[in-house]
Amino acid sequence: MRKPLPRLGVNIDHIATVRNARGGEHPDPVAGAWAAIQAGADGITAHLREDRRHMRDDDMVRLQQLCESENIPLNMEMAATEEMRDIALRLKPKAVCIVPERREERTTEGGLDVAGQHNRLVPIISALNDNGSRVSLFIEAVAHQIEAAAKTEAKVVEFHTGAYAHALDDNNQDKADDILRALQEGAKHAKALGLEVHFGHGLTFDNVGPIAAIEEGMELNIGHFIIGEAIFMGLESAIKEMHRLATQARYG
Numbered sequence: 381m382r383k384p385l386p387r388l389g390v391n392i393d394h395i396a397t398v399r400n401a402r403g404g405e406h407p408d409p410v411a412g413a414w415a416a417i418q419a420g421a422d423g424i425t426a427h428l429r430e431d432r433r434h435m436r437d438d439d440m441v442r443l444q445q446l447c448e449s450e451n452i453p454l455n456m457e458m459a460a461t462e463e464m465r466d467i468a469l470r471l472k473p474k475a476v477c478i479v480p481e482r483r484e485e486r487t488t489e490g491g492l493d494v495a496g497q498h499n500r501l502v503p504i505i506s507a508l509n510d511n512g513s514r515v516s517l518f519i520e521a522v523a524h525q526i527e528a529a530a531k532t533e534a535k536v537v538e539f540h541t542g543a544y545a546h547a548l549d550d551n552n553q554d555k556a557d558d559i560l561r562a563l564q565e566g567a568k569h570a571k572a573l574g575l576e577v578h579f580g581h582g583l584t585f586d587n588v589g590p591i592a593a594i595e596e597g598m599e600l601n602i603g604h605f606i607i608g609e610a611i612f613m614g615l616e617s618a619i620k621e622m623h624r625l626a627t628q629a630r631y632g
């Protein structure tokens with residue numbers, strides 16, 4: 381039997397953040413990825429940043445080995461740079477998500493400007509695609525970015541849900557409703573153009589429901605909350621609960 385949708389990609393970057401706070405090897409994000417897979421993660425996501433603030437190059441190699449042996453997709457998040465392109469071409473992860481990256485940001489803020497950077501992105505997307513990685517573009521759910529994404533060889537768009545999460549954190553329900561409508565309409569638009577739709581950023585037990593309920597969504601990528609919540613309830617319980625909430629939102 382096929383597993384219910386949406387798939388849950390568990391982003392393990394912040395296991396590496398904790399490791400790096402002390403140096404050394406503990407906690408090992410690859411051991412965390414293994415535990416996430418045992419708990420039912422449908423995929424493992426990891427962002428190799430230019431400054432290596434969490435994942436390191438050797439982590440990515442070990443993650444790819446683990447994911448291959450467990451037959452689980454590794455989704456490598458990366459900026460569209462030549463350095464990252466070459467690493468991804470060697471690594472051959474099942475999926476690559478291209479994100480905007482600024483050194484001074486704490487996390488990925490805002491979506492990729494696919495429309496404005498078309499000529500720079502297209503050769504990188506094509507090279508990754510030809511190398512066997514399914515490329516997704518992390519964008520805001522706005523028509524011109526969706527249409528620009530559809531003009532590349534990327535098969536997937538991941539919609540940034542950070543603004544939705546922030547609006548709810550600020551108790552601004554009207555703004556959250558507007559953003560949710562844009563995500564719903566964007567998902568329909570992207571699917572009509574032949575793109576698979578994913579969602580990610582800032583998702584928690586409290587806000588995942590309406591996003592998971594968007595029926596065009598095939599995957600949720602969630603990191604910070606799951607890894608943080610694992611402190612209180614354990615990684616396995618946090619992943620199982622996120623899966624349960626997403627499936628319940630989708631299927632009632």
Ligand code: PXP
Pocket residue numbers: 391393427457477479487488518538579580581582583601602603604605
């Ligand atoms: N998707 C993308 C493209 C991201 O860059 C991130 C953050 O690294 C996430 C999902 C996960 O976001 P969060 O850690 O807030 O769950």
